[in-house]
Amino acid sequence: MPSGPAANLTTPNQEQHTVTGTVTDAQGPMPGVSIYIKDSDRGTFSDVNGNYQISASTTDVLVFSYIGYRAQERVVGYLARINVELQEDITELNEVVLNAGYYTTTEKVRTGNIIKVTSKEVELQPLVSPLQALQGRVAGMEVTPGGDLPGAAPTIRIRGQNSLRDEGNYPLYIIDGMPINSTPVESNNSKLTFTGIDPLSTLNLSNIESIEVLKDADATAIYGSRGANGVILITTKKGIAQKTAFQARIYSGVSTVPNRLDLLNTKQYLQIRNRAFENDGVEPTTRNAYDLLLWDQNRETDWQDVFWGGNAWVTNANLSASGGNANTQFQINGGYQEQGTIYPGNSKYEKATVALSLNHSTKDQKLSLGLKLNYGMDINNLVGSSGSQIISLSPNAPAIFNEDGSLHWEEWAEASINNPFQGYFNASKTEANNLISNLNLNYKILNNLSFSTSLGFTNLNSKELIKVPKRSYNPSSWQTREHRSDHLIGHRKSWIIEPQLNYNTHLGNLQIDGLIGTTFQQSQNNQTGVTGSGYVSEALIGNLAAAETLTQGVNQTTDYRYHAVFGRLGLNWNQKYFLNLTGRRDGSSRFGPGKRWANFGAIGAAWIFSEENWVREHLKFLSFGKLRGSYGTTGNDQIGDYGYLDAYEATVAPGGLYPTALANPDYSWEVNKKLETGVQLGFLKDRINLGASWYRNRSSNQLVGYPLPGTTGFSMVQANLPATVQNTGWELEFSSSNFRSNDFNWHTSFNVSFPKNKLVSYPGLDESSYANTYRVGHPLNIALLYQYVGVDPETGLYSVEDVNVDGRYDFEDRVIIKDQNRQFFGGINNTLNYKKISLQFLWQFVKQEGNLALFDVGRYGAQRAFVAEALDDGSPFQNISQSIGALLAYLNVQNSDLIYSDASFIRLKTLSLSYTLPASPLQTIGIDECKIFVNGQNLFTLTGYDGMDAEFATGAGTGFGNLRIITAGLQLNF
Template sequence: MVFKDTDITYKIMDKHIVLTKRASSPQPKEKINHNAQQHRVRGKVIDTQGVPVPFVNVLIKNSKTGVYTNEDGVFELACTPTDVLVVTNVSYETKEVSVRGRTEIAITLKEAVTDLGEVVLNAGYYTTTEKVRTGNISKVTSKEVELQPLVSPLQALQGRVAGMEVTPGGDLPGTAPTIRIRGQNSLRDEGNYPLYIIDGMPINATPVESNNSNLTLKGIDPLSTLNLSNIESIEVLKDADATAIYGSRGANGVILITTKKGFEGKTAFQARIYSGVSTVPNRLDLLNTKQYLQIRNRAFENDGVEPTTRNAYDLLLWDQNRETDWQDVFWGGNAWVTNANLSVSGGNANTQFQMNGGYQEQGTVYPGDSKYQKATVGLSLDHSSKDQKFSLGLRLNYGVDINFLMGVSGNLISGLSPNAPPIFNEDGSLHWEEWTEASLNNPIQGYFNTSKTKSNNLISNINFNYRIINDLTFKTSIGYTSFQSTEIVKIPKRSYNPATWQTRDHRSTHLEGKRDSWIIEPQLVYSPNIGSVHFDVLVGTTFQQSQNNQMQVTGSGYVSESIIGNLAAAETLTQGINQTTDYRYHAVFGRLGLNWNQKYYLNLTGRRDGSSRFGPGKRWANFGAIGAAWIFSEEKWVRKHLEFLSFGKLRGSYGTTGNDQIGDYGYLNAYEATVAPGGLFPTSLANPDYSWEVNKKLETGIQLGFLKDMVNIGVSWYRNRSSDQLVGYPLPGLTGFNTVQANLPATVQNTGWEVEFSSFNLRRKHFSWQTTFNVSLPSNKLVSYPGLEDSSYANTYRVGHPLNINLLYQYEGVDPESGLYTFTDINDDGRYDYQDRVLIKDQTRQLFGGINNTLTYKNFSLQFLLQFVKQEGKLSLFDAGRYGAKRAAVVSALEEESPFQNISQSSSSFQAYLNAQNTDLAYTDASFIRLKTLSLSYSLPPSTLRTIGINGCKIFVNGQNLFTLTGYEGLDPEFALSGMSFGNLRTITAGLQLNF
């Protein structure tokens, strides 16, 4: 938020104010008697209800001397009798108070209704405000992020940003979440990553590969090494007007992460620590041993089959009275979490700094003592010359995380009966005898395998600004990032059945990866006023280069478990991946912004992109957008006839962005060296003719404010169309290649409505209540795909339907004769295949959003977020009769009239069950409302802390995923379609924050 007086610009940065002297000609100043005797003035700032107001700036007029009120509204300042105090706070009207020789002063401030023009938004290459923005930009502040017990900062955005879906990659920290901004634009998963920019530095959004079986599916989050406590704000850019200036990089939206900065004032220290525990919040209702054995015995009776030790080991070999809830064994543990953060900041009028360090440790709910650790450091340094013509900013963020987590697959319980043997012996070794007797493996074989994944991530940026003349500024941003990961998985023999691994030896796999990238972006900014029109002109260019290195090696034949991982001690080394790729990107871009009479706004952006991922003649493409806004509440006729309307704006935008999120060198033939020296073999087929994937975006929206902006509503409609789809097109095996890079003649469309609401519900003497709400109604479909029926995607997509569909059989019910599920054989060929899957099931969310409430009472503060989703999901574990865990609902199969097929363990029964899983019989409502976050804090009165030198003390308790209201009978409705069991742990933490 920014507002100005005669010669000082006040910039609100969270809980402090940065003061910057304006560059305009100096104004006449009051004479100051510097020889006057100074004395200490103690004051208290309150509002009209008598409530103390913290974090108020008290500045001696026409000077750079000032302080801030503490959390009790009290300040102390050395003044002369003739000084005038300027008292400012973003939520109150500015007030000037003469000292007049007093030593104690009481100051009362009047509340100021929040001005949309004060909410500053980071649009990347420029800044704007909530009031005048022409594009669609959502902002989440540090208060909503910093205390959440998460590793990924983007998971903190769940339910907070309209149009943005954030799905955790799993329950293990460090796993990459899936981010979708306004749906899926590309047929390729890797073609849907948004652009991440941290303090001006673009970050590769692709998850880091892993050999860890629990991290392989989603990969490692490239943002996992960021410190959430050091994030100032996160802006999400969605429409063409907001993203087109990033060209091809902004096709799937842009996420801007800004870290905290220093401020002018005495050096301040802050220490924060919290600790807590995470657990799995839900359990499946499964058959107990008595019910399970009854079902199994009935299956053999119905089939007329004699139980043997081979087909009924659970009935003949295992203890019939043993009962184990395998959910408690596999994921019933407590995952402890600890987080500590220390920061120091301060500076003077020309130089401000901020340094911070953090440490986080988190365990796992699975058996064992594996854990995740992260350490981070950050530095922010800003300097400006006395005449304000030159400024310099430095941002450094460095993080190291070590992931020892292996975990256990949550799907293991599906293959275990409640009377199955134990998995451990009393000495802690794996139990094999009873499992081997039944010709089975211990379900957690591999338990003693260990994994260590270490990531080092440096993100740095330097920006220079020089004001050449009034209204003309030269800017340069220089960034460098280096992400290195090393992973070793040790596989000792004792992790596996000695009866089958006697001839095998100890092994290890090693994976190393490195991503280096640099960027230089010089720019010229010209901001003149011509009559009643204000212009913002920006021209710039981008030079960027990235290099990715990856190497994989497997070592085997270690003579001892103690030396596993020492490749020099391995008997055999096997080279896996060993590749280096380079990516070069160059662009020129420009922006023209017009502001006419504070009512009419026009924003034109353009960019010409060049990418090394395309062949000669295809590397360059042009992208651009136009955005416009009309603040009609500034019109005289609106003010006269619609007095209840305090703010009204219509806006719209249209533009194009590109997409080059494909592999490098796809337009060339690629070769790898043969195992024997001196040879090469081809690994990919050249296609020099493919070019840019293009995304065309259209949007319109309206923003309304009522009761002096106490109530605000925003509604947006969008349509995005992505064409010339870039895919790895599958090839017949006889060609010798799996795929070739190509443009498909397919067009994907995303449309939707987004509604955002905020209100100040109550403002009383000791109590306030604020609410924010957002809801998104997305729609996705494949608009066109000529030749789809003859392509390799014929059994995956349907024109006119979403990309995320499932093709299903038509369910006919239970056959009264066979007692099995039956289905419609569409072509009467006597078998079931994709020709018979004629039902199209849309698996996308129908709507999603969140409701956030913030309540304060005296020194107490309560904040909670409710996340809601309307969707369908799938349920399994209904196969009655075969070995393995079953839902308790299967008991009803014993009844004469049952919705389930006959209890059987035959192959025909199992095949009918598998087919039923591909009908709408398996689908159910998986909508949910979840208490996503809850935070309760209490700030101790400063008067009780002043004697021990502490400026502030806050005690807080935070909860994550505390409860979920849903009719879904699975573990976690959020993963009702992904195949995962769960990914959201219930976490409760408590902590302490001290300010010095």
């Protein structure tokens, strides 16, 4: 809104004069706002600090316009300075532009399911993976962290698991038009191996403009075989026409483990241990009771403090410059991020990034080009600890280190167990550098016909070195025979060329948009591993020239070629009826001759019924209403290369070959058939918006490694299994502008998803090797469990039901089928702005059951505090015992329904508070804006789950991937 006569007045006879000012919103200065003189072709844009300058006469009217905001008009008069604050306008759906990959659409007219997350929701989160920033923000999208170490790949599932293979469920990642291999980068680091290294870890979150998630067939079919599991489009920032401006941002803070286990103290623990010997009638000895007879009975350690009790400092700095004129714009961005560790030691994670965006067009706007380069490198030498050790160590266990800093072995060796910190002096260093580039050329042949081509190249190099010195292990262990190093080198590179023709025209009330194009893509993946051993000195570890012995590990190179032809036809009748037809013919080198090509396509339709006269007349409370639906097919070729060929390796003796893989030239594409219907409603001039979607995805012709009998000489063969997997669900989205005034604004958004996964059919399942893994009519992610029947009154031990009464327990007795999927999940986000103060917070919620893998009542070495209940008469737990019978009973109950409980949670995922300082004093020293902010991540969690992190409740139970992070920072625009 105008700042009032902070503006200077000109003299009455000065008809033409210069007008300056600043455009802001509730968050601060707004770059890229269009300022033009009404009913003319003269205009300009605000710079990165929101400032503008334009020549106008006293009778002119200035129009301030920006996508997603209400346009404002100001009469110039004799004012020399006009400041404007724009208000967000959630009603202008037609102005919210969505990136659909090969074309753009808007929120109002889209026929597909596309969700957009903007830079304001991503850039300040203290994370390494940009996709982790989407937790709780996108309906139908599950994002599970890969662990507590930065750089570990998160698990991404868009509308559930479609393939029986884990690697067959990765979405397609596209960054500025360049497809990225979404498979995690391999690692030998024990804490990164489980999920691998995130291929997006080298991206700078501060340089991301938006992330679009494409879900249904209408949105993804144009990507053909690559869109079966959804598409994630990441668009980085670009320059705008303005004078050169700079932005600097820095924040720092600390991360800690947000939760603690309730463990026994030494007195309680020793009481439990002594009771076990009393119950068994066994005499303690130094072999079976080293903790009672050899170790200090007064020593007490909370091993959580030792293993993960540290504070990990986080620092992030970012500097960007942008500017240009009407024909050429640029942006340069550089960033640095560092994060320490909560584990013992001084290791850390570092990332440095640089990005360039350059756009140019000719004066007649016929030819334009855009170049984007994103380069990032990171160094990760973080190592972690296994959480399972926490509940296996007694609180009176001896010290870890000697006074000289070396590992203490004597007391541990007397107990015939290893120091839990064995391997402490091992060093791990993983380096990666990644270049992602794209050049886009566009030439307007005619007013309604243009040619464009996208040329992309990506190059990812990773190098990992693990040093294993002898002093990390017990001097009497075989591991101390020699120093060792493990080396793993990976190289991924890919290029793509996508020329296309775009056509649009009007025939009366009919608007036609069409495109046709082709894709040429080639990727190469190299991986080399080697182990060096026999170093004469620890200082030489890692120098392979100094190793006595070199052992070759993995050594492979794979090539992947992909070609496609695609097209789209969009029809729009009178801005009310929409039809979208997409198709693609794909060819992949991962299939044998005759099986390489497949056709995919989709149809999407929408009806904006709120444009009908009868709705306007009789349903005036309804400001917007749209019905949409889509159906189509996408494919999946996410399998290894060359699986259709025989494979051989050289024999140890020279001159020979032996087969290692069996050929199958007949397998072909997985096919995913997607059906969706949805409705969007707006009320009270779209201050309240509601969206609902129902979907059904069926994936058939499953590509898996089919196990073979040992008599064939091979373990498996690549094949199509006659199985069909179905994902259905409801997704609800809600947004509201709760309060809106000049000084105070409050906006709320909410999403919730109700997914269902089911194995629809699998002929011959009972006779296959998956008979003990899946059940027809049930989800893929299930646990087959025994039925717990209580504590046997005769033995005092846990008892599970022997269903077939054959005296043994096996999968025929596991009659309980436990669904381990989430019942529903979502998030609720609130943004409140009062003058220069802004508050944003997001709650993430999940309804699920979880595995109490930390349940240890009945183990003679139990550590959890609630095990003390087992000492009471009438306890629901089995007797404390170290007998074989007690151990077997405990192991059986670990695979029963007893250890499952509600693992639902509500988490304050993010909280951000910022304040923009008054501009006047700062502008005298050349600073246009100064903002101070405080951010919190995973501040607290409400849950009844008795474990480290409810998000990992269906896993090991001791894992956690959500550190509590609190940061404070400063942003300067100048």
